[in-house]
Amino acid sequence: xxxxxxxxxxxxxxxxxxxxxxxxxxxxxxxxxxxxxxxxxxxxxxxxxxxxxxxxxxxxxxxxxxxxxxxxxxxxxxxxxxxxxxxxxxxxxxxxxxxxxxxxxxxxxxxxxxxxxxxxxxxxxxxxxxxxxxxxxxxxxxxxxxxxxxxxxxxxxxxxxxxxxxxxxxxxxxxxxxxxxxxxxxxxxxxxxxxxxxxxxxxxxxxxxxxxxxxxxxxxxxxxxxxxxxxxxxxxxxxxxxxxxxxxxxxxxxxxxxxxxxxxxxxxxxxxxxxxxxxxxxxxxxxxxxxxxxxxxxxxxx
Numbered sequence: 001x002x003x004x005x006x007x008x009x010x011x012x013x014x015x016x017x018x019x020x021x022x023x024x025x026x027x028x029x030x031x032x033x034x035x036x037x038x039x040x041x042x043x044x045x046x047x048x049x050x051x052x053x054x055x056x057x058x059x060x061x062x063x064x065x066x067x068x069x070x071x072x073x074x075x076x077x078x079x080x081x082x083x084x085x086x087x088x089x090x091x092x093x094x095x096x097x098x099x100x101x102x103x104x105x106x107x108x109x110x111x112x113x114x115x116x117x118x119x120x121x122x123x124x125x126x127x128x129x130x131x132x133x134x135x136x137x138x139x140x141x142x143x144x145x146x147x148x149x150x151x152x153x154x155x156x157x158x159x160x161x162x163x164x165x166x167x168x169x170x171x172x173x174x175x176x177x178x179x180x181x182x183x184x185x186x187x188x189x190x191x192x193x194x195x196x197x198x199x200x201x202x203x204x205x206x207x208x209x210x211x212x213x214x215x216x217x218x219x220x221x222x223x224x225x226x227x228x229x230x231x232x233x234x235x236x237x238x239x240x241x242x243x244x245x246x247x248x249x250x251x252x253x254x255x256x257x258x259x260x261x262x263x264x265x266x267x268x269x270x271x272x273x274x275x276x277x278x279x280x281x282x283x284x285x286x287x288x289x290x291x292x293x294x295x296x297x298x299x300x301x302x
Contacts, residue, residue, distance in 0.1 A: 001024045001148060001149070003027070004064040004065065006030070006051065006064060007095075008029075008030035011067050011132075012094075013038065014125075015065070016042070018132075022152045028054075029047065029051060051080050051081055051084060052084055056084075061088040062085065062089040063149065064081070064085075067094045068095050069096075070097040070247065074093060078105070085114060088115070090142055091116050093118050093119060094119045098247065099171040106168070115138065115139065117136055117138035118137040118168060118169070118170040120134070120135035121174070133161070134161035134170075135171075137165055138167055138170070139166070143163045175252055178252065180266065182270060182273070184220065186265075188223060195208065206230035206232075209230050213227055245270060250270065253267045288300070
């Protein structure tokens with residue numbers, strides 16, 4: 001078994017390591033020499049200098065996993081790879097691409113005799129040790145070809161990976177997964193904020209989070225992360241109240257509108273992230289001026 005991996009960030013590099021440690025020959029490439037060098041000492045991983053070298057060193061029908069940011073990075077890599085590939089090769093897009101882009105790519109590549117899998121990947125920094133959850137979209141034949149690798153990457157050969165449906169289904173499932181993640185994170189953050197506000201009870205938030213981790217209905221990896229952070233007295237010091245948002249949260253909210261399916265928790269969690277980025281400052285200033293105008297209330301000046 002061999003596989004090519006393009007993109008050696010945190011996820012791509014650790015997926016290369018996990019595969020290599022199960023005796024898969026991994027040919028890996030990243031534009032960054034530093035990223036290649038960081039992985040170069042891993043047994044079973046051979047870092048190459050370019051996509052042409054990667055393709056040239058793979059025999060038979062190739063399987064190449066792209067672990068690149070969605071958008072231009074993925075499009076550019078596909079454009080460069082196409083002349084280097086042959087009919088029967090399989091491309092697996094493990095980035096967080098928009099599912100409609102994945103459907104388009106699958107159609108375009110199939111007309112050139114190439115197979116395409118859109119792979120939603122979840123697992124974060126613990127994926128190397130614990131495995132990655134894989135949500136796969138593509139034809140049954142494409143999934144059959146990738147299955148041996150999926151069984152290694154997943155937490156177990158028979159669990160943690162799924163052929164979700166045709167092209168686009170894998171990235172659609174990952175999009176919804178991330179929308180759910182937004183809502184869960186927001187609920188935990190709001191709950192602990194309410195605990196912190198009741199100074200009279202003297203809650204030890206870290207100990208309470210640790211207690212909830214065992215047997216409670218809300219136990220989860222996200223709660224584990226809260227417990228770990230809140231166990232440190234200075235955990236929140238120096239942290240700016242700004243939370244970035246990924247494209248998938250936005251896509252999930254837009255999908256709820258297009259389908260007419262209400263998703264208020266996910267949408268409000270997304271709005272909360274926008275607010276943290278200062279995008280509600282204009283509206284808040286105008287609210288203060290309206291309140292001063294009709295009620296004579298004072299306005300706090302910056």
